[in-house]
Amino acid sequence: MTHPSAQTDRFVHDRLPPPEQLPIFRYDLPELQLPDQLNLVEELLDKAVSAKGWGDRPMLREAGHTWTYRDAAAEVSRIAQVLTGDLGLVPGNRVLLRGGNSASMALAWLAVVKAGLIAIATMPLLRAKELGDIIEKSQPTVALCDARLLDELLAAQKSQPVLARVVAFHAPDAGDSLEAMARGKADHVLACPTAADDIALLAFTSGTTGKPKAPVTTHRDVLAMCQTWPRHILKATPDDIVIGSPPLAFTFGLGGLLIFPMWAGASVYFHDRGYTPESMVQAIREVGATISYTAPTFYRQMAPIAQRLGVPSLRISVSAGEALPDATRQLWKEATGIEMLDGIGGTEVFHIYISAAGDEVRRGAVGKAVPGFTARVVDDEGREVPHGTVGKLAIIGPVGCRYLDDPRQANYVKNGWNYPGDAFVQDADGYFFYQSRADDMIISAGYNIGGPEVEDALLQHPAVAECAVVGKPDDERGMVVKAFCVLRPGHVGDDALVKALQDHVKATIAPYKYPREVAFVAALPRTETGKLQRFKLRQPNDTPTTTP
Template sequence: MSAQIDRFVHDRLPPAAQLPIFRYDLPELQLPDQLNLVEELLDKAAAKGFADKPMLRSPGRTLSYAEAGVEVDRIAKVLVEDLGLVPGNRVLLRGGNSIGMALAWLAVVKAGLIAVATMPLLRAKELGDIIEKSQPVAALCDGKLQDELRIAQQAHPVLKAIVAFNQPDAPDSLESRAATKRGVFAPCPTAADDIALLAFTSGTTGKPKAPATTHRDVLAMCETWPRHILRATPDDIVIGSPPLAFTFGLGGLLIFPMWAGASVYYADGPYTPESMVKAIRDIGATLCYTAPTFYRQMAPFAKALGVPTLRISVSAGEALPDATRQLWKEATGIEMLDGIGGTEVFHIYISAAGNEVRRGAVGKAVPGFTARVVDDEGREVPRGTVGKLAIIGPVGCRYLDDPRQANYVKDGWNYPGDAFVQDEDGYFFYQSRADDMIITSGYNVGGPEVEDALLKHPAVAECGVIGKPDAERGMIVKAFCVLKPGHAGDAALVRALQDHVKATIAPFKYPREIEFVASLPRTETGKLQRFRLRQST
């Protein structure tokens, strides 16, 4: 039975006919109907032998699992006793990756509240849109990031309280309030299908959506990709750049390390490619999460400085060009662990590691998931044929009050919006976002394939490829290229890049237009925003 008194989110979930089918085919996916994910991951850490092991690390502080548990209980008491919050209330979280942000998130969820984490760079208008959609009663905000949130609060009085964290000396900060609390906080007896978080999507395709994720969803995902593919250990030290405000970062840099009894390191500020490599060396990090673009930028520093303790490099968030995979492997000797997932299902559902990696492929369906490539009517297409990816498993999309639910879930299957090819051995090869597929003179061209070819040219640092409307061909392939220092973006280089692509992949896929730019539009997580490139043509 649900413990969430505030039914705002439950009442705005999709109707039953639009919900995905949930399959719990593996023994480890048979989870109880009453479940609090923080109780499972943190309160039960001592019984698993993790109590005294490091859990959260930063340059100035390290907390064991037991110490983190005490801090989480104190914050939860502030939320319930001081702010008067009840299970089901939404709490907006605003902050970068830090121990303070991690503790606040865990306390919110342990108390049966619903975490609505937001990106640090969002401005008042964007925060206002999230507040309007999710109706949070309170916010926990990094002390340095309050200004925009307070502007948003003025226009949205539903947000009654803002409490600052990462300000231990401020008299009314979260830390100061929590320091007055004593005793154990009993976890809210949430149902497994009570909502734990609303994770707003990154906006690569336009207006962000708000998938609702349950306690069961999060713990079920721990039993899929982390158990069967990642295989982290209690001795791992995890580092990475994805924000905790997005599920790639939340899973990789908090939830999955806790599930394994590992520890995670948060720097004092955003990483540069060089500072990430130095941090890996300094702390002895063994497992790294970041996006392909960042790995590409890290590669020369990793080659020069070395990353001797690193054993796993996870790439996700956007398509991994094979050129980047090989560059990183040449620099470090590490075969990248690629994966594709989504906010709608919390994390990765297609992946491969170690000797299971096949060049050019993302991987196979993760145990617990079934994936297939289908046509517009949902019929599976022959192997080797481009089609739309459809998945089904222990998690699935539930958009909060959004008509786009009908586009994502069809006949119980989740349609992430990606175009793939599956080979005879079950490996999936990413082509593009389904709405990014370029159809030129009757040929299907995937932008990421052209991007991969361009990145193999020594002059190209980054690139993005789109289809540009064309009266004669329907579309033409257009590339936006950021050049490495010392290269001039002139007509001669355009011809050289076009010839290079023709020599690398099928000649009809070459970019008929190339525009040289200083930078590419990306989300805060590093994903390329192709819709903005299309808008610029």
């Protein structure tokens, strides 16, 4: 970077991959030529008010209240002053955020980044152990937490004393809440003059080892991504109202439900509780939503409801998070008349890099490389394979993978190319057809689940001697978690034990990771050296299975 870093806390900078393991960054398009000094919140929020004329336009919507861009900018400035003044944080410090999708969560995230701090948004379903792993790796001293989700974070804090302060939000009547601390602060404060390559966020994701990985994303990365898929494929407008289910803790949700709408001057509606397929259709109708984001599983469940009730305001439906079956695309199109906008992306590069919309959609294909990105299908040596041949996806663009202090960097980036771990086929016209994950990640209803993490939870149960977890194809969820368990002597593999094991996993790690199918086996397939042969467990067979 040519502009000096504003982040005096160098914890993250000092733990970036070595130069030889970094991806190649390409900024080929004119719109990707960004200045060396920028703060993404200043660009997307402050200038929305001061330079773009959007100050009085709605930005964040909830039942009973709407924040304009001017309202949001003022509250973000007030919270930023709490962080740097009352809490004494300095640029480069990490701040953990815990909350569901809400205006309060969005405003807190923006304030953290505006102040030059590094945001670590976490899934609301995470348990104390998982939060503890994230805290241990990223070393935040302050957390901002929805008051309704404090218990697990406070439990994690007991084992991670580096987290010195937890401040609750979504609790305006509490005297020590974030809202109360922000009252009376100035309505405007200058953004921290971060370098473009200063760090904006750590987006933790689970790998196939189950150990959390932390892709590092800079201010430049976020704004560069705004100039790719949102500009060339999505094409949102200031009149759009965006709705969706992906959590803000996922970069799919953070981009789709906050960053990209702000870039377009649009607004976002946050529901006051988790969506069901019916409640999302109803919300689309009630607020007049024009763009929706959710996983294919949810669209499939929404289709008959949308067909019955109608969604006349909706014009774009974005599907990502898992492979989109063509049957689901056609079902949604029959129900709504909308050609679904599919895409594949990843936390490591923030968002979508292969996609297609409208007349560019080709049946069965995810799409083409998004402008700004180059994609190819290669063999194990990195050589491009002939069209129509299955190989590994490799991409280069303005954003690339940088893991925080993680040897898995060498697996993701090879010779400057990013390898997301997906198997694809490319046709002669440049369309990419998804085949499968190239690793052991289980993607179920849009959630990434590492099998070894579930295995670790199961092995903590006294009845389990050995276990292995794989993903099993499922028409409804894409995949479901299936566990194969070898029991200790004296235990019977019946329905009661299945439920006990499922409840145990739900209580140990995030509940969505629990095995929906459990099979009891006498032994697990292994090589002579003792290595587990997972591929044998994925093969269809007659293994007894219980699915409560």
